[in-house]
Amino acid sequence: MEATDVAIDEAQVLEKLERLLESEDAAVEPLTELLGSLDARETARAVCELPIEQQAELLRRLSPEAAVEVLDTLPEVTVVEAVEELPADVAAAIVHELPSDDQADLIGAMDSAAAAAVLAELADDEAERIAELAAYPEDCAGGLMATEVVALRDIATVETTLRRLRAGATKLRDLDVQYAYVVAKGRRLVGVLRLRDLLIADERSRLTEIMIADPLSIPAETPLDELIAFFDSNSFLGVPVVDGEGRLLGVVSRRAVDEAAEEQATSDYRRSMGVVAEELRSMPVLRRSRMRLSWLSVNILLNVVAASVIAAYEETLSSVIALAVFLPIISDMSGCSGNQAVAVSMRELSLGLLRPSEWLRVWIKEGSVGFLNGLVLGGLLGVVxxxxxxxxxMGIVVGGALAINTLVAVLLGGVIPLALKRAGVDPALASSPLLTTVTDMCGFFSALSLATLLLDKLV
Structure with missing residues (x-):
């Protein structure tokens, strides 16, 4: 009964939202009142169900600040499409209200023409800063950092610094500030200062006397896997980002790294399942169909290749029809073993524990596991x-085929991600279909070849 009530409420919210957006009355109060009654998940569900034109109309009617609150609840793909649908000046007003890291993410994800139009509506210095941030890869320190930091000159005293901070209190309220960064001439990072230490220090002291000198920092090009390792080793809430000359560029927070790591894991899993781009069920059916078919159509070709092995042994299979019962089991079990090896290699690649050139070490390590597991699994299925x-x-043929195919699958599963990485191809996207095709072909070939050799024993 409760589930029905929730569904009815959601339908009513969506209907009311659509009615307000279709109305010629552009009053904002009813919209803000309705959205204010919803939590983040309810807002996201309602807005994602709207056609893209109405999503843009909603953002256009709201104030830039209110529009940002709505965008914070939505998936990135929805945010990008809705903002691209807006007039450039309206989109620019919304982008102006975003934190610097979100500004860069949004501009970087937008169509290049739409992004250029939005940047043209912003102040020159802001547009230049956003463009510089957007140029960084999204999975490195430069792409994850926020530029809103409290930077203080090393020659300042505690008294003048406190006076300056109080004068800018309005801006500071919007920031999660616990540390300030002390910089020398040219914005070169020389220290970090806890605000608590600043408040209790002698007002006549210079900042260099109370700061933590030579703080840890990271280059802007630091990749995500190194950032994850850094925060695993240090209990910091954030770390300053510097350029090649030690100039302070911004700060990467632990939260930003955690979110990026989670997003990367989700993306890798999605790609391994054949969902190449982010997909939501609120998207148009034809678009979703095209997105999936781009991957599925390739798999048809790969499976036809695997099926050709069965066709080549049609006579053997017709003589020993019972073997057909076990061919899918041999294929599936070997595929599972191979995918375990793929997962381990991809994990080690992401953590920087494995290089694409170390294929021989992977072969040796995986070969021992594949040999043992092949014997056990082959023995079990052989008895059945x-x-x-x-x-x-029949048990010897089936068990032997599974043992051989398990070894092959594990060996290949360990090295395929390395080969793809070295070739510049996304291992998460291509490893699974390649491995599946090869293990199917090898499994069918092993079972049918052994059956052909022992045909007089099986019939």
């Missing part, structure tokens, strides 16, 4: 096959 067919030789 022998009992099913009432023929020990």
């Amino acid at each position: 096959a022998a009992l099913y067919a009432g023929n020990v030789w």
Whole structure:
């Protein structure tokens, strides 16, 4: 009963939202009142159900600050499409209200023409700063950092610094500030200052006397895996980002790194399942169909190649029809073993524990596991096959094929991500279909070849 009530409420919210947006009355109060009654998840569900034109109309009617609150609840793909639908001046007003890291993410994800139009509506210095941030890869320190930091000159005293901070209190309220960064001439980072230490220090002291000198910092090009390792090793809430000359550029927070790591893991899993781009069920059906077919159509070709092995042994299979029962099991079990090896290699690549050139070490390590698991799994399935067919030789054929294919699958599963990484291809996207095709072909070939050799024992 409760689920029905929730569904009815959501339908009513969506209907009311659509009615307000279709109305010629452009009053903002009813919209803000309705959105204010919803939590973040409810807002996201309602807005994502709207056509893209109405999503843009909603953002256009709201104040830039209110529009940002709505965008914070939405998936990135929805945010980008809705902002691209807006007039450039309206989009620019919204972008202006975003934090610097979100500004860069949004501009970087937008169509280049739409992004250029939005930047043209912003002040020159702000547009230049956003363009510089957007140029960084999204999975490095430069792409994750926020430029809103409290930077203080090293020659300042505590008294003048406190006076300056009080004068800018309005801006500071919007920032999660616990540390200030002390910089020398040219914005070169020389220290970090806890605000608590600043408040209790002698007002006549210079900042260089109370700061923590030579703080840890990271280059803007630091990749995500190194950032994850850094925060695993240090209990910091954030770390300053510097350029090649030690100039302070911004700060990467632990939260930003955690979110990026989670997003990367989600993206890798999605790609391994054949969902190449982010997909939501609120998207148009034809668009979703095209997105999936781009991957599925390739898999048809790969599966036809695997099926050709069965066709080549059609005579053997027709003579030993019981073997057909076990071919899918051999293929599936070997694929599972291979995917375990793929997962380990991808994880080690992401953590920087493995280089694409170390394929021989991976082969040796995975070969020992594949040999042992192949013997165990082959033995188990061989017993089942022998009992099913009432023929020990059937067990030898089926068990032997699974043992061989498990070893092959594990060896290939360990090195395919390395080869793809070295070739510049996304391992998360291509490893699974390649491995599946090869293990299917090898499994069918092993079972049918052994059956052909022992055909007189099986019939």
